[in-house]
Amino acid sequence: MSKRVRIIEVGPRDGLQNEAETIPTGRKIRLVDTLADCGLKQIEVTGFVSPRWVPQLADAAEVMSGINRPPGTCFSVLIPNLEGMKRAIRCAPDAVAVLTSASEGFCQRNINCSIAESLNRIRSVLAFAGDRKMLVRAYISNVIECPYDGRVAPAQVARLAHTLLTLGCDEISLGDTIGAGTPDRVDAMLAAVLEAVPVTRLAGHYHNTNGRALDSIKVSLARGLRAFDSAAGGLGGCPFAPGAQGNVATEQVVQALHEEGYETGIDLEHLTSVAAPLAHGMRSQQ
Ligand code: HMG
Numbered sequence: 001m002s003k004r005v006r007i008i009e010v011g012p013r014d015g016l017q018n019e020a021e022t023i024p025t026g027r028k029i030r031l032v033d034t035l036a037d038c039g040l041k042q043i044e045v046t047g048f049v050s051p052r053w054v055p056q057l058a059d060a061a062e063v064m065s066g067i068n069r070p071p072g073t074c075f076s077v078l079i080p081n082l083e084g085m086k087r088a089i090r091c092a093p094d095a096v097a098v099l100t101s102a103s104e105g106f107c108q109r110n111i112n113c114s115i116a117e118s119l120n121r122i123r124s125v126l127a128f129a130g131d132r133k134m135l136v137r138a139y140i141s142n143v144i145e146c147p148y149d150g151r152v153a154p155a156q157v158a159r160l161a162h163t164l165l166t167l168g169c170d171e172i173s174l175g176d177t178i179g180a181g182t183p184d185r186v187d188a189m190l191a192a193v194l195e196a197v198p199v200t201r202l203a204g205h206y207h208n209t210n211g212r213a214l215d216s217i218k219v220s221l222a223r224g225l226r227a228f229d230s231a232a233g234g235l236g237g238c239p240f241a242p243g244a245q246g247n248v249a250t251e252q253v254v255q256a257l258h259e260e261g262y263e264t265g266i267d268l269e270h271l272t273s274v275a276a277p278l279a280h281g282m283r284s285q286q
């Protein structure tokens, strides 16, 4: 089985969206540029979401236009609907990430619609993206547990993942939004999803609320997953998921992977000494 692992850096979006204090656009641009310098080949730069819902990302277009775009690095953005897609397309992202949830409660609070309606939105985004040969990732939030609805059945995640694949999404990122995963529960969820979706189309997106994200990654590696989302400095959370804390820190993931003999292509030294402190310095409460 391959020892190559793909890391998708989501800190500039998933991390900064949760910060209460306005972060100057220039600092966000510097963070993205620094992460790219570390050899991160996939970076979720920002989100074209409603500035009323997430004021911190109101400068999405300025950030996207200000960053360096070295060839070979994929710069993606989060979009919740067709309106977001139409705003994003002007900045020519290499990929977009759409979102839904395995639970109704979070879907409503996060994007103000039902799961069924979120799938309709994803359909319209895919139709729009289709002509442009753009990669589309899909997030499923709360694959283990929802802060509003409680435990989520693995079969529900599997059904949704299969639907997203059938609709035409290229990759499905499995979000443990509130870090509720234990090795057993993550394994049970993956076992169900893998019945429905090839492993090469999956990524793990594990928040580290309970300090178990690295365990979830370990279980996922054993199940064959080779793509993981993480955030430099452990930035992150979700304003619409009470209790959701940082994503698993990119530097911790890379270190753990390298120790186990996996290759990431990432310069751990630069990441640890430059990028992670830069990200960490953007936290309002340190
Ligand atoms: P809504 O209020 O229901 O939208 O928000 P609406 O369609 O009723 O429109 C209301 C107004 O918003 C209109 O403007 C629209 O034009 C505008 P008005 O006519 O009143 O002036 N609008 C927009 N403006 C800018 N960009 C847009 C956009 N869409 C509508 N894209 C909406 C619905 C989905 C927009 C809103 O709920 C939203 O933006 N939600 C995003 C929430 C979010 O960003 N959450 C955090 C990210 S998710 C996450 O962190 C989880 C993840 O990391 C995975 C995991 O951990 O599990 C991905």
Ligand code: MG
Pocket (backbone or CB within 6 Å): 014, 175, 177, 205, 207, 237, 238
């Ligand atoms: Mg997240």
